[in-house]
Amino acid sequence: MPERDCVTLNAMITGFSRDGMNEDAIKLFMQMQRFGFKPSEFTFAAVLCAGIGLDDIVFGQQIHSFVVKTNFVWNVFVGNALLDFYSKHSRVLEARKFFDEMPELDGVSYNVIISGYAWDGQVKESLDLFQELQYTRFDRRQFPLATLLSIAANTLDLEMGRQIHSQAIVSTADSEVLVGNSLVDVYAKCGRFEEAKKIFANLAHKSTVPWTAMISGYVQKGLHEESLKLFKEMRRTNVSADQATFASILRASANLASLSLGKQLHSFVIRSGFMSNVFSGSALVDMYAKCGSLKDALQSFKEMPERNPVSWNALISAYAQNGDGVGTLMSFEQMVQSGFQPDSVSFLSVLTACSHCGHIDKALQYFNSMTQVYKLVPKKEHYASLVDVLCRSGRFDEAEKLMAQMPFEADEIMWSSVLNSCRIHKNQELAKKAADQLFSMEELRDAAPYVNMSNIYAAVGQWDNVGKVKKAMRDRGVKKVPAYSWVEIKHKNHVFSANDKSHPQMGDIMRKIDMLAKQMEKEGYKPDTSCALHNVDEEIKAESLKYHSERLAIAYALISTPEGSPILVMKNLRACIDCHAAIKVISRIVAREITVRDSSRFHHFRDGFCSCGDYW
Template sequence: MGNMRAKNPQGAIQMFSKRFYCGLSERIVDVPVDARIVKTGFDPEISRFNFQLKDLVRTNQIASARKLFDEMPYRNTCSVNMMVSGYVKSRNLFHARELFDSMVSRNEVSWTTMIGGYSQNNQPKEAINLYNEMCRSGVKPDHITFATLLSGFDDTTTLKEVHQIHSHVIRFGLSSSLIVCNSLVDSYCKTCCLDTASQLFSEMPTKDSVSFNVMITGHTKYGFREEALKLFMQMRNMDFQPSDFTFAAVLGLSVGSDDVIFGRQIHGLAIKTSYVWDVFVANALLDFYSKHDYIDFAKNLFDEMPELDGVSYNIIITGYAWNGQYEKSFNLFKRLQVTSFDRKNFPFAVMFSVAATEQNLAMGRQIHAQAVVTTADSEVQVGNALVDMYAKCEKFEEANRIFANLAYRSSVPWTAIISIYVQKGFHEEALKMFKEMNRENVHGDQATFASTLKASANLASVSLGKQLHSSVIRLGLMSSVFSGSVLVDMYAKCGSMKDAIEVFKEMPDRNIVCWNALISAYAQNGDSEATFSSFTDMIESGLYPDSVSFLSVLTACSHRGLVEKALWYFNSMTQVYNLDPRKEHYVTMIDVLCRSGRFNEAENLISEMPFEPDEIMWSSVLNSCRIHKNQDLAKKAADQLFKMDALRDAAAYVNMSNIYAEAGKWENAAKVKKSMRERGVKKATAYSWVEIDHKVHVFTANDRTHPQTEQIRRKIDSLVELMDKEGYKPDTSCTLQNVNEEMKIESLKYHSERLAIAFALINTPEGSPIIIMKNLRACVDCHAAIKVISKLVGREITVRDSSRFHHFRGGLCSCEDYW
């Protein structure tokens, strides 16, 4: 959480405007008594009541002020203005506007007070509408009116609106007013029009520290660090004394860079000017150090601060959370709870993020209860964090209930639910949410499209992926390397390497993430040569490979059985690039060795690695043991898997049962299956799907639910006749059931991927490519059958199973039968 004042260095302007028009104190107190009598219509009684009313408003006794106001025998415009300002101060805009609308006579103070109410409460559109109404009424705005109006402009304000107010400033002869010029410069900065802001700044007849603060903050916000730094140096050279806002603005400049030394120099200047003990400046320093991962330094400063406020706690709590020190973050939050600071401003959103990361539902619910009590759950950021927390804790019903009750649903909560659905594998639900989001005219951001593209990639919906690609281009997000990388990944997972390569080539800039996306794309599609050459090209471009880069090249080695090359890459991680292999690198390396039958080396590597073998690793060993008929190691791997408390699926039981079945040990196979049933582990249903005309069609083995079932089966029967003539012989060892040979052959014919292929052949033009997806590994017989089918129908058939891509052309497969 940042310091809110630090984000708005022109708060001084707002403060002046609010004092002047909400309290009305300066304009009243400094006027001589006889002038007040004249102002109240020469009625001393009204003047006396107005004095009492002003004191009640000043001390925020709004109920008492309204009681007095209602009891006044006579009132004038000043009386009503004060009551309106009281409601504005208490943020009760409904009663303020109700009273304002009832006024018979309004002066510039009346209009400006009400405009200020909307500006202070983040309603710039209402403020602009009221200002336009003021102009139509014939009341002339003054410099305070413009400063008040402009102070409420934010990121939702359009450049056209700023231009309109600027033209009015000129028309009313206020273009030389310092407070108005500062407000205009700030408004141009907020609408990302820095050129106009800079031009106006240079033309200003006079400047003060606020002028520089606004410009420094504006340039910092949009990443123009050098320009912001020049402005700061210019300010120092012109002998303007830095204020608390200056320090906040310049420290904000430091936060956006890796220049810690500069930030420390600003810290030194704050000490020299005695601003370091100002809580506002100290909070900006806390923010600077925590965001540069100097959390211990920030905590020391926090402990030394003579004055703390709620912002101080928010920053240090957030700093620990970002640093992954969740326990310290939570302990400080508990310490914050016993302070007298406004509980509604506690960092609930951060604590919900901690609960989400830790998947600590109990903690999340406890803090949720506190947020409800303080009504903080009605805040947009807190509501969004709640949705994210419950979704990540897999409480989708609660997440959706909170989401449905959000007063304002920006792209953030939509993206939170979409991304969690994708992470949990609920890709279809994610896409439904995205479509609903579009129906509500909510525009997604970069994160939204990243998650949705992942969903379309996992469903292999290339048509949806291309629609999303068009949206990314239309919204101007293609310049982001992140968007480009996600698109490369999407096209690759949909089997469209041509599109993936094209997207990569069109990227204006390429970082390590972009290169990794391309290297991974080639590896997934089994093109080892392209994987290795891309890895080399990346290094030659001046980038060093990271752990993701090496995982992709090791995967490529695994798909091709390139053991020596895999060992070379694995060893170069530590010896050349000083990278410690992670568990996933060991998993892939062990897979390479086992699949090549080098079980002794694999066992040595398992014993030497700094991790305990997990389910994925032993499952890989077990699968290779089945291929190489290594029953002894298979039993060892299976025993390790069966001991695990949270075995995720039945693959280990199925593999061990199949190993026994292939060896004709039906009794042992039956014991394994019995153990699986007793433990409640269920075999995952194999299914395949294909997208035709923007619709996904899903098939399971021996499926008869599809409307075109009869046509599909006729197509398969006709293909089988042609396949027999080509010499195809069914491999009945793939059907590990204790049934006769004829039944085994019949069962193989209707495996899910063959049903999907037959359906695609019926419903697509001749010669067009076919892309099939399968949730599990394809069997050996299906692999052999699809090779023959690709030759018979003269089509390229791509099958993506749980292991890799297989590209079948003319009777051959891209894997060269090593998979």
């Protein structure tokens, strides 16, 4: 161009900034000063946008000084750009100070500062400013309704979501894309799928965002199969998945423990070009770990080009879930050496691993370092893990002392942990105390405390007390959770229970179990009838143990899969001692690796041994 002016330079700076060429935008801004051109409000807005892309707070502060020097601080357009810069650098205090000093405000100013507080997790401040905004003259259609709906979604505040929805309808802002997507998100996360589906169906444009919101909502509520159906439908409509979609759907695969599905999704992540994304990589680590494939989880972690605390936590948790205490503690130390600060999630995995492996002193050491070195405030689940470590090792006095000193009341999880350890160590006195605490609670997740106490009495032959506990359970209306296990065959989950006689191959399964029983007897296996907690003779007890749900699942896998192939069994309850001993023997007889995930952890059986070392 033979001549350049402020307008053309602004256009170039804006273009560079929009294309992510932030250094070029700033370089041109510096040249503009040398050429003697005076910046306008558009110049400052464009160059601050480039500063956001560069993540350079000092540069933004320099521009702020230049804005004051050139007397553009009065311009609300420039002021909003500065507010946006500070907010997106998590400098909410500076943003609020500047907001309070701005000579003129508009609806955008409020939007930026309210969103800044929301991103920073300061919900109260965000809501207080929104309340203030409602008394202004600004256009209600421009209110940050999408931000407020995201707060409602993340806090699962359905009532707040409905109030914001009403405001959106009144101001006709519900037709806007961001607001519509946010409405789907809030209703889905609050489990109101009928409302979410209705809003979703009426969206003018269904991008990846609302599809992912629906999928994520199903996953959060444990409706994993529904989330997979929706993901398939999303693919049929040719809507591209993003990192958030993959993170949600991999979580569904992990909770279904469907390794074959997880591997299909892994291939899809690769084809979609998201393998370099740290969140997709972390989700893959978590998925493989929860499917019992620690080898694949480690490989996925190694292949990640970039790592953050989330990916390290996924690795630490993978080791912990699979009972590898050494790997858990080693990866925790590697995370620290890599320069990442461990958080409460990291310590929870470490304490869980210590509990599963009986590392009492290490658990106490890490718990103390959490508070004294890293200045983290332990949550209830950290105390629960430490109580579990102490109780499992029989140190009940220390556990009771810790529970008395906690800054909150012991909950169902904690007392259930105490009760379970009392069953292992035959501490009937403390078991009764724990049971009384549990039975007096207003709500219980399931009948596990009643079943555990009943089993404690049954183990010592106190059948009258067994009857009293069962009567109390019936009177309260608490239903016993039926035991079931499932094993994946040909990409399908087959669910078995001890009472299920409807499967077309049940006869073959029973014959396989009887054949295994004879082979196991030759190997020296003897049933532990203390696990058959019914007042019947020993022969009937031994016979009933043969048909526990995990053994039915293993038998089905043995008659349905090639010889030597590994078997993965998922179980909804904790494996009993007899089944644990039986599966060790079966793994040696059939020369297969058998992995069982019960409600507590993974057990990897191979050649007659279990990875847990018989401590779980």
